[in-house]
Amino acid sequence: MSRTHNAQALLPLDERTREIAEDLYQEVADAPIISPHGHVAPRLILDDEAFPDPVELFIRHDHYVTRLLIAAGVSFGELGFDPDRPSDARGVWRKVAENWHRFAGTASGYWLRFELADLFGITDELSDETADGIFDRISSVLIEPEFRPRALFDRFGIEVLATTDDPLDDLAAHDEIAAQRAVAGRIIPTFRPDAYLDPASPGFADRVQSLLDATGQSGGFAGYLRALEDRRAYFVAAGAVSTDHGVLEPFTADLSADDAERLFRGARIGALDPDEQRLFRGHMLFQMARMSVDDGLVMTVHPGISRNHHTPTFDAYGPDTGHDIPVRTEYTQNLLPLLNTFGTAPGFQIVLFAVDETVYSREVAPLAGFYPSVYIGAPWWFLDAPDAMLRFRSAVTETAGFYRGSGFIDDTRALLSIPARHDTARRMDSSFLARLVREERVTLRTARRIARDLVDEIPRKAFKL
Structure with a gap:
């Protein structure tokens, strides 16, 4: 799309570095947008009002x-x-x-x-x-x-847009969009099972029962796992490439079948104490990884947010009204059971995001620098901003390079903000690469390739597109 916006916006002030950054930015300014994680409702595109x-x-x-x-x-x-x-x-x-x-x-x-x-x-x-x-x-x-939404979608040059969907969604809107060939790009669902995995989630027992009823599975833990597997298969058939896990902490646990059955039965009747709830959540995150090994869905983990921090606002206006607040995140020990079991499993891929910046260089980059399954999630939520993007690049690149990342994700419900957010990321990556060129740490030829790969090859690989 044409740019009325200043071509040099957000680029370095130093004239020579800015010239290099602008050259790199022009390589990708009009490249198609790959948006593998977001929250735009598919009905917006289908209805096209x-x-x-x-x-x-x-x-x-x-x-x-x-x-x-x-x-x-x-x-x-x-x-x-x-x-x-x-x-x-x-x-x-x-x-x-x-x-x-x-x-x-x-x-x-x-x-x-x-x-x-x-x-x-x-x-x-x-x-x-x-x-x-x-x-x-x-x-x-x-x-x-x-x-209208469809025309804007095509005008923005969106090649792939992933939505976020409840496991029991029939995905009819996705089917109709595909059948109508409503837009030039692909709109694909994402499996978001949090409310079905967390015993502390309001309505957990009712959701589990709905899940079992919808899939015709028995009421034990094994039937519960089969029901989740059935719904994942339904999403895969509809074009999904990933699952999304918005957990408070990325704690994982590998439990015995007997312990898992006991906790599941307690969870269904609301009889678990907070420690038991945490253990069950951790085991289910472990089980999600096992399922990803089997069905190939990329596992994305978005931890570290205390959601609906202000209870009166939540009660009056519901979720996603601006009062979700970051908390500290720890990955190395929390993911140890999961990575010991699946970290080198062929085909398994897990993308680790963070709102706690301290975890980038301390844990996420070193994990991605060893485990072939681990990818570094792009700056997300409060960190998808210019200066935070540069801090992110500085924190992870020296340890893991550029090719262990996810590519940018816009994580937005606002359709119109998608090109603005991707353009910001392209400008900041061009600025960072320009500095490396000026410092003779990367050649200009290599920087051009990386700039292109950051918006194409890298997200395609991380999300199996």
């Missing part, structure tokens, strides 16, 4: 934006989240404009500026004075066919 207003387009589904507004004292009601309060999109947009200065220096502020410039040609600063004019300019074109 026009976005009703700029708030639905930019704000409503991007908790990076809403959380900063809440922190500034804006209420959820003022942002249109109160079901008992009439929605006022223009009022929400004005509230964003009124607080625009608060986004200075943030990744979300940069992404929004990128989206406004590249999609709508709007380079005016958002403010009290410009809010209504920008709102009207965007609204006036949203009814046009080229701004």
